[in-house]
Amino acid sequence: AQSVTQPDIHITVSEGASLELRCNYSYGATPYLFWYVQSPGQGLQLLLKYFSGDTLVQGIKGFEAEFKRSQSSFNLRKPSVHWSDAAEYFCAVGGTGTASKLTFGTGTRLQVTL
Amino acid sequence: DVKVTQSSRYLVKRTGEKVFLECVQDMDHENMFWYRQDPGLGLRLIYFSYDVKMKEKGDIPEGYSVSREKKERFSLILESASTNQTSMYLCASSFVGGGGKTQYFGPGTRLLVL
Numbered sequence: 001a002q003s004v005t006q007p008d009i010h011i012t013v014s015e016g017a018s019l020e021l022r023c024n025y026s027y028g029a030t031p032y033l034f035w036y037v038q039s040p041g042q043g044l045q046l047l048l049k050y051f052s053g054d055t056l057v058q059g060i061k062g063f064e065a066e067f068k069r070s071q072s073s074f075n076l077r078k079p080s081v082h083w084s085d086a087a088e089y090f091c092a093v094g095g096t097g098t099a100s101k102l103t104f105g106t107g108t109r110l111q112v113t114l
Numbered sequence: 115d116v117k118v119t120q121s122s123r124y125l126v127k128r129t130g131e132k133v134f135l136e137c138v139q140d141m142d143h144e145n146m147f148w149y150r151q152d153p154g155l156g157l158r159l160i161y162f163s164y165d166v167k168m169k170e171k172g173d174i175p176e177g178y179s180v181s182r183e184k185k186e187r188f189s190l191i192l193e194s195a196s197t198n199q200t201s202m203y204l205c206a207s208s209f210v211g212g213g214g215k216t217q218y219f220g221p222g223t224r225l226l227v228l
Contacts, residue, residue: 009154032215043118043204043219044157090156094215100145100164100208101172102217106156 002027004093006105013081014113021076021108023065023091032094033074034102035065039087047089050074061085086112117141118220120205125225133192135223137205144210146188147217148172148180151202163188164210195227 003026013019025031032051036044048059055067065076074091088109092102121136137146145164149157149172159172161180169180177199181189188207192199202224206217 034216036219041222041224043221044206046216046218049216100210100215101147101159101162102215104149104157106154 002031002093002095002103004091004103004105006089006091006108008108009106010109010111012111012113015083016080019076019078019081019085019110021089021091021110023074023076023105024072025074025091025093026072027093027095029095030069032102033065033067034092034094035059035063035074035076036090036092036104037061037087038090038107044090047076081110081112083112083114086110118205118207118218120203120220120223122223123221125223127192127195127225127227129196129227131192131195131227133195133225133227135190135192135203135205135225137188137190137207137220138186139188139207139218140186141207141209141218142185143207143218144185145208145217146182147206147208148178148188148190149204149206150174150199151204151222157204160190195225197227199225200227201225 005024034049035047091105094102118139147162148160163169163182179191205220208217
């Protein structure tokens with residue numbers, strides 16, 4: 001069975017500082033990996049996704065993530081955080097044999113201090 | 115852009131009432147999903163549908179049913195609402211095909227059962 005772990009429940013960074021949110025997954029083959037962002041009271045918006053090819057993927061809002069098969073990780077990064085990045089971030093994994101279902105992590109809440 | 119809409123943003127119901135949550139997508143997606151989101155638990159899949167009149171149970175189907183009579187519409191039904199069904203409900207859709215695991219989310223319905 002596939003699973004996702006986001007070890008950090010809550011992270012606080014200063015505006016302008018760099019950010020890395022951790023995601024570890026469990027899946028037997030090459031996974032489909034996603035990062036979504038959720039602003040308060042809103043639905044989830046896709047930030048970026050990895051299916052195959054280049055292991056460093058670029059997303060919207062200046063975010064990027066790197067797929068590391070050896071570490072079963074797909075960490076999300078941003079070089080300089082803006083106050084508007086404060087939100088909850090979800091990592092998700094899907095596989096070829098799972099009928100388009102995704103499994104989500106429990107989320108990391110990002111707080112940005114000015 | 116993909117648009118997924120949910121019939122209500124906020125809903126207050128009483129214990130024992132029958133509750134309908136509706137979701138509509140405008141991109142002719144084959145797959146549709148219902149999740150509930152609770153603090154610390156992330157997103158948990160209730161039901162999904164991969165075609166009209168087809169449905170499969172997710173991880174937490176107890177107390178819920180679904181209906182998909184038209185491709186664009188997927189309804190979640192709480193047959194007899196209970197206080198432990200107070201939650202945020204998110205609908206999503208995706209297409210079948212290359213990269214088809216990307217799910218697009220609606221804004222969510224926050225349900226309070228008194």
